[in-house]
Amino acid sequence: MDSTVLHIKQLSKKYKDVLALDNLNLKVEKGTVFGLLGPNGSGKTTTLGILLGVLRQSEGSYSWFGNGAASENRLRIGALLETPNYYPYLTAIQNLVIVAKIKKIDNVSERIDNALKVVNLYDRRNSNFKTYSLGMKQRLAIAGALLNDPEVLVLDEPTNGLDPQGIAEIRELIIKISKEGKTIIIASHILDEIEKVCTHVAILKFGNLIRQGTIGEIIGSDNFVIISSSDMIALNTAISNNNEMEVSKSKENEITIKVDKDMTTEMINKYFFDKGVVLSKLKSHSESLETQFLEIIK
Amino acid sequence: MLNLLSIEYSKVKNYTTFWVMLIIYAALIPLIIWGISAFDFGQEGTPLYWEGSSVFKFPVVWNGVTWVASWFNLLLGILIVLIICNDFNYRTFKQNVIDGLSKQQVIASKFLFLIALAIVVTLYTFLLGTIFGLAFSDGGNMLDDIYYIGIYFIQTIGYFTLAFLFSILLRKTALSIIIFTLAIIVVNPLISLAISLTIGDNSIVQFFPINSISELTPFPLKWLTDMVQSNPESQSQGMEQVNMLISQPIRTVVATIYIAIFVFISNLILKKRDL
Numbered sequence: 001m002d003s004t005v006l007h008i009k010q011l012s013k014k015y016k017d018v019l020a021l022d023n024l025n026l027k028v029e030k031g032t033v034f035g036l037l038g039p040n041g042s043g044k045t046t047t048l049g050i051l052l053g054v055l056r057q058s059e060g061s062y063s064w065f066g067n068g069a070a071s072e073n074r075l076r077i078g079a080l081l082e083t084p085n086y087y088p089y090l091t092a093i094q095n096l097v098i099v100a101k102i103k104k105i106d107n108v109s110e111r112i113d114n115a116l117k118v119v120n121l122y123d124r125r126n127s128n129f130k131t132y133s134l135g136m137k138q139r140l141a142i143a144g145a146l147l148n149d150p151e152v153l154v155l156d157e158p159t160n161g162l163d164p165q166g167i168a169e170i171r172e173l174i175i176k177i178s179k180e181g182k183t184i185i186i187a188s189h190i191l192d193e194i195e196k197v198c199t200h201v202a203i204l205k206f207g208n209l210i211r212q213g214t215i216g217e218i219i220g221s222d223n224f225v226i227i228s229s230s231d232m233i234a235l236n237t238a239i240s241n242n243n244e245m246e247v248s249k250s251k252e253n254e255i256t257i258k259v260d261k262d263m264t265t266e267m268i269n270k271y272f273f274d275k276g277v278v279l280s281k282l283k284s285h286s287e288s289l290e291t292q293f294l295e296i297i298k
Numbered sequence: 299m300l301n302l303l304s305i306e307y308s309k310v311k312n313y314t315t316f317w318v319m320l321i322i323y324a325a326l327i328p329l330i331i332w333g334i335s336a337f338d339f340g341q342e343g344t345p346l347y348w349e350g351s352s353v354f355k356f357p358v359v360w361n362g363v364t365w366v367a368s369w370f371n372l373l374l375g376i377l378i379v380l381i382i383c384n385d386f387n388y389r390t391f392k393q394n395v396i397d398g399l400s401k402q403q404v405i406a407s408k409f410l411f412l413i414a415l416a417i418v419v420t421l422y423t424f425l426l427g428t429i430f431g432l433a434f435s436d437g438g439n440m441l442d443d444i445y446y447i448g449i450y451f452i453q454t455i456g457y458f459t460l461a462f463l464f465s466i467l468l469r470k471t472a473l474s475i476i477i478f479t480l481a482i483i484v485v486n487p488l489i490s491l492a493i494s495l496t497i498g499d500n501s502i503v504q505f506f507p508i509n510s511i512s513e514l515t516p517f518p519l520k521w522l523t524d525m526v527q528s529n530p531e532s533q534s535q536g537m538e539q540v541n542m543l544i545s546q547p548i549r550t551v552v553a554t555i556y557i558a559i560f561v562f563i564s565n566l567i568l569k570k571r572d573l
Contacts, residue, residue, distance in 0.1 A: 052396045054573045071400035085393035087384070090312055101305045102397040144397070 003030045004066065005152055005183045006051070011060035013046050013207075020046045022207040023060070028185060028200070033178045035198035035215075036187040039297060043207040044187035045082055048156050052079050064152075075103055078150035080158060084141035088130035092121055092140055095129055096147060103148040115143040118173065134161035142170065146177075153177060153184045159193060171197055195219070195289040205297045219292045223261050225268055228254040228281035238275040254281060302407035303414060305394075310381065310411075319377045323370050324422060330366050331430055353518050355435035357442035361518040363427040364450040367419070368515040371454060372482055374419065375461040378412060379474045382465035392573045405568050409561070412458045420451040449514050449550060456511035456553050459560035466564045482508055504544055507559075510552040 006028040013021040021043040028034045036044050049055035051062055053071060064073035086095040093112055100108045116122040119139040124132070132140065138161045145153060158174070159167040174197045178184050188194050194201060195215065202212040211218060229235040232253065239245050239257060249256035259268065265284050272279050310316040335354050353362035385391040385408075394404050424447045431440060461478055468474040490503040503509055544552075 049572075053401070054392050054395050056572055071395070071398060071403070074396065074398040077398075079396050081392070081396055083389065085389040087309060087313075087388055087390060089314070090309075094308070094312055098305055098308045098394075099397050101301060101308060102394060102399055104301070104398075 004028070005030050006062065006064055006185070007066070008047075008051075008062045009060055011047070011050060011062060012058050013043075013050060013055060014058040020207050021050075021057075024204075024207075024209055026202055026209070026212065028183060030183055031178075031181050032200045033174065033184045033186065033198045035194035035201040036185065036204065037189070037191065037194055037201055037293060038187075038204035039189060041206075042204040044189075044204060045156055046207075047204070048079075048081055048154060048185075048187055052077075052081055052154065054081065075148065076150060077152045077154055078145035078148060079154040079156075080141045080145045081154070081156045084137040084144075086129045086137070086140065086144075089128060091128055092116060092125045092132075092143075095140070096144060099144045099147055105148050111147055111149075112143075115147045116140075118146060119143045120169070135163060135166055138162055139166070142173075151182060153182060155184065156187045157190075158186065158188070159190065167193070191290045191293050201289075203293065203296055211296050215289070218296075219289050223259050223263065224248060224256055224285040225259055225265065226254055226256050226281065226283045226285050227268070227272070227279050229272070229277050229279050231277060234275075234277045235272070235279075238272055238277050241275070242271065256285065299406075299410065302399075302403060303410045305399075306407050306411035309385075309390075313381075315380065316377065319373060319380075323373055323419070326370060327363075327367050327423070328426060330369070331363065331426065334362075334366070335430070335434070354430045354433070356431040356437060356440045357444070358518055359427050359431040359434070360443045360446035361515070363423050363430065364446045364453075364515040365518055367423045367426075367450060368453060368512065371457040371512075372479065374415070374454060375457040375478060375482075376475050378415075378458045378461040379465045379478055380471060381411075382408060382462060383469060383471040383474055386465075386469040387471060395573055401568060401573065404573075405565060408462065412462065413455065416451055416454040416458060419454055420447060423447060423450055446515065449546070452550060452553055452557070453511055453514040456514070456557050456560075459557050459564070460507070460511070463560045463564045466567050482512075504549075505552060507556045510549055510556060514546075514549060514553055 004027055006026070008024055008026040011021060011024040012019070024043075024047060036047065038044050046055060050057045051064075053069070053074060062069060064070075065076065067073055087098075090098075093109075093116075096112045096115065097108060100112065105111055113122065113125075116125050119142050121136060121139050121143060124136065129137065129140065138158070142155075142158060145155065153174075155174075159170050162170060171193065174184060174186070178197070178199075184197075186194065186198065198215050200213070201215050201218050203210045203218075227235065232255075235255065236247075239247060239255065244260055244263065246258045247255055248258045265282055269279060269282055331354065353359065385394075391404055395401060399407070427447065428440075431437070461474075464478045464481075465474045468477060486506065486508040490500070490506060490509060493503050494500045504513060
């Protein structure tokens with residue numbers, strides 16, 4: 001059994017004079033929570049739009065479940081792309097009935113009730129969509145994506161418009177769903193969100209794939225330590241004499257060095273002490289995805 | 299296929315505007331017929347009175363009812379524009395595809411709905427024709443001209459597919475309604491009139507798309523013929539003009555070809571364009 005859920009080959013999308021997506025190659029394995037990162041206009045939504053059949057790629061191909069680009073694949077996917085798209089004059093239930101018919105779902109009313117309860121919209125199930133706040137609309141879209149209990153969940157900026165509590169709830173939900181062995185693909189520019197839920201990350205910029213790997217590979221490969229000493233000259237010399245250390249940021253009275261992940265602060269302290277440099281400051285500084293991301297897309 | 303139709307029905311089931319417009323359509327036709335019938339039978343002794351003929355007797359009633367119903371095809375066309383543009387405005391075409399329909403299915407579901415609506419309104423005119431026909435005559439030659447009902451079906455499909463094409467092209471509700479309406483009630487009649495006057499007859503303009511579709515249900519000529527025959531003084535060159543019209547079968551074929559062209563172009567546009 002092939003464990004690849006999604007295989008993207010040399011995918012490109014060209015609008016009139018903009019290359020929105022340039023030769024993207026990606027593989028998403030079953031059970032991963034895959035984060036698609038990138039600043040605004042980097043091609044995240046374009047990529048998802050192509051994968052979900054609403055945009056036509058200029059070149060390249062993609063395959064869901066090893067079954068190409070067939071529309072039936074999407075019956076096994078739950079997706080939320082850009083904005084929540086529903087009929088304003090229909091209620092939450094009436095809107096989801098349409099989704100259920102498209103997805104060919106059985107026991108419709110039970111599924112709809114469940115999905116609405118999961119996103120905390122059950123009390124407003126009979127209100128028209130147009131009366132919803134932005135956050136509620138977003139919740140309904142998530143309910144729509146969850147309706148068919150999909151094998152793959154594709155979420156484009158899922159916490160858009162949600163309040164902090166709503167964001168935390170959706171995050172919990174994503175983690176819960178991923179624990180059921182489902183595959184989740186999330187596009188977002190909120191890095192905190194990605195860092196907390198994703199196992200794998202791909203970073204896009206101007207339609208190009210810049211980095212790809214497990215979240216550990218992206219943020220955890222290096223360890224950063226802030227050090228300081230009364231003798232900064234000797235400190236600098238000691239750093240340059242050690243090829244396992246690299247100056248990352250240098251200020252007047254403190255230096256951030258990049259060291260191997262296996263190197264503990266104790267080892268660092270000992271190294272400098274042996275070199276005759278006494279550290280007045282030694283602080284481990286774990287790099288967040290955010291700083292890493294800003295570094296990468298520079 | 300039934301699933302696609304059921305999806306479309308779910309979209310309009312609770313759409314008030316849809317039902318209000320249908321009710322207006324359904325109420326206006328019998329109202330107009332009732333009005334015409336009052337004029338039709340006239341008062342004995344007035345110039346409009348003639349004996350034995352009525353547009354609402356079998357079999358002329360089929361022509362009469364469909365002729366009256368065709369006045370409101372524009373209204374139904376606007377309804378189609380509304381339904382299709384809604385799916386663009388609310389981005390629900392897009393959502394339907396995301397949820398698992400193919401683009402072809404999205405197009406097909408709209409066409410199916412459009413055909414279903416055409417069937418419903420055609421059955422309604424059949425019902426009205428039967429009721430008025432039976433009210434004003436006996437049912438003896440009831441089935442003689444019943445082909446008008448079939449032709450009315452083709453006509454509504456013609457208006458619907460044209461509305462479909464405009465909606466696909468323009469995507470904006472107000473713009474589509476305005477251009478669709480203007481094309482039918484202003485632009486086409488003016489151009490047709492100008493060309494007819496220039497060349498001296500309507501031999502060419504009757505092959506125009508909107509003309510060939512709208513003239514599928516012409517003014518009830520039999521009614522006119524009966525009227526003229528009952529009143530020999532008024533036999534005029536008007537009849538000669540009338541005789542120049544292309545026959546109903548040819549017109550039906552021409553209209554069907556236009557419908558095929560509308561469908562083909564709409565399909566092509568939707569296939570080529572991103573949703």
